[in-house]
Each structure stands twice: as C-alpha cells, then as structure tokens.
Amino acid sequence: MAKEKFERTKPHVNIGTIGHVDHGKTTLTAAITKVLSETEGCKADFTAFENIDKAPEERERGITISVSHVEYETAARHYAHVDCPGHADYVKNMISGAAQMDGAILVIAATDGPMAQTREHILLARQVGVPYIVVFLNKCDMVDDDELIDLVEMETRELLSEYDFPGDDIPVIRGSALGALEGDAKWMDAIRELMKAVDEYIPTPARNNDLPFLMAVEDVMTISGRGTVATGRVERGELKLNEPVEIVGIKDTQNTVVTGIEMFRKSMDFCEAGDNVGLLLRGIKREDIERGQVLCKPGSVTPHTKFTGEIYVLTKEEG
Structure with missing residues (x-):
C-alpha cells in the first residue's frame, strides 16, 4: 500500500512536556491529542495514555532511552511533541538532542507545586537551550482554594526567573489533564487555552534552510x-x-x-x-x-579528531 503523503501546509514546531514525575506530563500529552482531535480547524489522532507511556526503548552503548513522539495540528501550526516516561530519559534525551525542542510545556501539579525534578528540568532546559517555556498547572480540579493555586503560580514564576527565564511574562494555564481526557468541557477549554498560548508565545523558529544539509x-x-x-x-x-x-x-x-x-x-x-x-x-x-x-551534503563537513567539548556526567540517580 502506498504511504500517505505528508502535506506541509503549516509551519512545523518541535515541543515537549517537562516536569516532575507523576505531575501529569503524559496525561497532558494524551489530553492535547484528544481535545485537538475534536476541535474545528485542528487535527490529531487521539493517542491514549498507555500508548504514549509504552515508548519503544532505544538501547545504545548500554544506555536505554525511551521517548514517545506524537504529532498534532492547531489551526496555526503542525507540532511534533516529545514525551519521555522516566526522569533519567529526560536527562539523556535533552542532552543527546533526541528531544530537541523549540519550546516546552512545563507541567506542575497544583496539588504539590514545584518539586525537585521541576527545578532540574528547568535547569536542563536552560543548559541545553530550550528557548521558551509555557506552564500548565495541572490537577486544579483537586484544589478547592484558588489562593493555593495563586501561591503555586507565584512560586513557579519565581523559580523560572531564578534560571533566567522571564518568569513574570510566561503564560501560566490552569487546568486538569485528566478532566479533559474525561470530556469535561471546562477542562477541555483549558487545553485549548494552553495550545493558544503555545501557538502565540513560542515563536516559529527561523530555520537554517539556506545552509548545506x-x-x-x-x-x-x-x-x-x-x-x-x-x-x-x-x-x-x-x-x-x-x-x-x-x-x-x-x-x-x-x-x-x-x-x-x-x-x-x-x-x-x-x-x-x-x-x-x-x-x-x-x-x-x-x-x-x-x-x-x-x-x-557531500563535501560540506570535515571530520576532526580533536575538539573542545562540554561534558555532563550523569549521576547514579539520573541513570
């Protein structure tokens, strides 16, 4: 059977979900595909949580890396979205470049606020040059007091500023990924609001198309x-x-x-x-x-045996 053709009608952007374990990164990824598959002008194949979470593992020189790619379209752009099941996978992926992002969605559970890996992922994003971050405060349906969510948002903005991201300007969207997956209209609208923020806040990067391949x-x-x-x-x-x-x-x-x-x-x-x-x-x-x-492109790259590099050694906890 002939392969379906890829139609390049919209600008292409690479994004990913980052954040602390169990704060809902993979649930949010699934929710985005569900909501966009049901939104006019957008396009997505709904990808269930378990299908994203069962990423094929790549085994390379003793290092195992798991990474899931899903694609979807908003009215404005085509996205490739990367989600990694484990924390060590993020560290390896972001450093090796397997998860090169034009921007990231930082997922923080409103029930917990920023945690240890939240901080680590923001630091990693800064180190590997992820230029833009949009924040999704997840699990807002489990917090009764709006003032508590306000505190989490304030703490998040301060943390981002600490790592030289513009904490005061970054869009922060409140929602519930699980609520959206379950079809709750209020939380589905929050996902649409999130993707509108991603469309508007993360610019389409200038691509180096005029340089050799x-x-x-x-x-x-x-x-x-x-x-x-x-x-x-x-x-x-x-x-x-x-x-x-x-x-x-x-x-x-x-x-x-x-x-x-x-x-x-x-x-x-x-x-x-x-x-x-x-x-x-x-x-x-x-x-x-x-x-x-x-x-x-033939003749455009010369291999070298000497170079200056920067090494990041993974700790035992990071895999």
Missing part, C-alpha cells in the same frame, strides 16, 4: 525489503528525494543516495531544518552506519 543520526533500523533507515532531526538545510549524501564521522566517510524520506510514517518529497525524519539509504547495510554519525 546536515542531520545527526539518532537511530538506525532495517526495514525488510527496503533497506536501512537513519532517523534524526534535520539540523540545517534541505534535502530532496534521490539526492546524494555523505555519512561522516566515527568511520571512513561513505557516499549514498536518499531513496525515501518519511516523517510520522508519511512519505515526503523533501525535508528541511527542524523536521524529525527517517531517511532510506541506498546500498547501506545496518552495520555501516551508527548513532553519532552525521548525514550531510
């Missing part, structure tokens, strides 16, 4: 009968179907041709900076390519 390889898989596919986020430039690329880094440089481009299991004629894609590579075996290499 470059994509870091995040994962490699074999598709039977078709060949080897490398997945990753296009860092810069554009790539059209049947164009040549080089595989650079770790091993000797290899040349190949891209015979298929897919995003969210839909086929594309070209990809551009910011897209999370799978590229089908002609004549390349599974063992010829690995995570950490890059695909690039």
Whole structure:
C-alpha cells in the first residue's frame, strides 16, 4: 500500500512536556491529542495514555532511552511533541538532542507545586537551550482554594526567573489533564487555552534552510525489503528525494543516495531544518552506519579528531 503523503501546509514546531514525575506530563500529552482531535480547524489522532507511556526503548552503548513522539495540528501550526516516561530519559534525551525542542510545556501539579525534578528540568532546559517555556498547572480540579493555586503560580514564576527565564511574562494555564481526557468541557477549554498560548508565545523558529544539509543520526533500523533507515532531526538545510549524501564521522566517510524520506510514517518529497525524519539509504547495510554519525551534503563537513567539548556526567540517580 502506498504511504500517505505528508502535506506541509503549516509551519512545523518541535515541543515537549517537562516536569516532575507523576505531575501529569503524559496525561497532558494524551489530553492535547484528544481535545485537538475534536476541535474545528485542528487535527490529531487521539493517542491514549498507555500508548504514549509504552515508548519503544532505544538501547545504545548500554544506555536505554525511551521517548514517545506524537504529532498534532492547531489551526496555526503542525507540532511534533516529545514525551519521555522516566526522569533519567529526560536527562539523556535533552542532552543527546533526541528531544530537541523549540519550546516546552512545563507541567506542575497544583496539588504539590514545584518539586525537585521541576527545578532540574528547568535547569536542563536552560543548559541545553530550550528557548521558551509555557506552564500548565495541572490537577486544579483537586484544589478547592484558588489562593493555593495563586501561591503555586507565584512560586513557579519565581523559580523560572531564578534560571533566567522571564518568569513574570510566561503564560501560566490552569487546568486538569485528566478532566479533559474525561470530556469535561471546562477542562477541555483549558487545553485549548494552553495550545493558544503555545501557538502565540513560542515563536516559529527561523530555520537554517539556506545552509548545506546536515542531520545527526539518532537511530538506525532495517526495514525488510527496503533497506536501512537513519532517523534524526534535520539540523540545517534541505534535502530532496534521490539526492546524494555523505555519512561522516566515527568511520571512513561513505557516499549514498536518499531513496525515501518519511516523517510520522508519511512519505515526503523533501525535508528541511527542524523536521524529525527517517531517511532510506541506498546500498547501506545496518552495520555501516551508527548513532553519532552525521548525514550531510557531500563535501560540506570535515571530520576532526580533536575538539573542545562540554561534558555532563550523569549521576547514579539520573541513570
């Protein structure tokens, strides 16, 4: 059966949910897909909590990373949304770039307020360069006193300011992800309000489309009968179907041709900076390519054996 075509009619933005364990990140992700699937002008396939939470694990050099990608559209934009089940997964994903975000939704339970991992995720967002944050105060249906929610909001804004985010200006939306999933109109409206804030507060990033094509390889898989596919986020430039690329880094440089481009299991004629894609590579075996290499326009990247870098060592608790 022919693959459905990816229609690029709206600007594409990468976002994700961050925040303390059990504050409702995955429930919110599911609620967004439900509400947008029922909202005129928007588009989403409702993805249940358990389907987001059962993310396929990638095992790479002894490190296990779980990450779930869902896609949806508001009236204004197309989004790729990343959600990670475990705390250690966030740390690894955000540092490795598997969850590169143009903006993030920080989820804080109004019942608890900011917790240890809330602070860690804000610090991580600052360190890896997540430029914009929108806050969703979750579980507001479980707090009777609005003044308590006011206090949580104030504490959250102060915490964001502490890490050089504009705490006073960041949109803070109050809601209940579970209430929205259960179809409560009030809480479904809160999700619409959240996505309006995401649309308006997180700008569509300027993409480096005029630079030579470059994509870091995040994962490699074999598709039977078709060949080897490398997945990753296009860092810069554009790539059209049947164009040549080089595989650079770790091993000797290899040349190949891209015979298929897919995003969210839909086929594309070209990809551009910011897209999370799978590229089908002609004549390349599974063992010829690995995570950490890059695909690039031939002749545009020179491999180096010496460089200056910044190392973040995971603590035992972080995995």
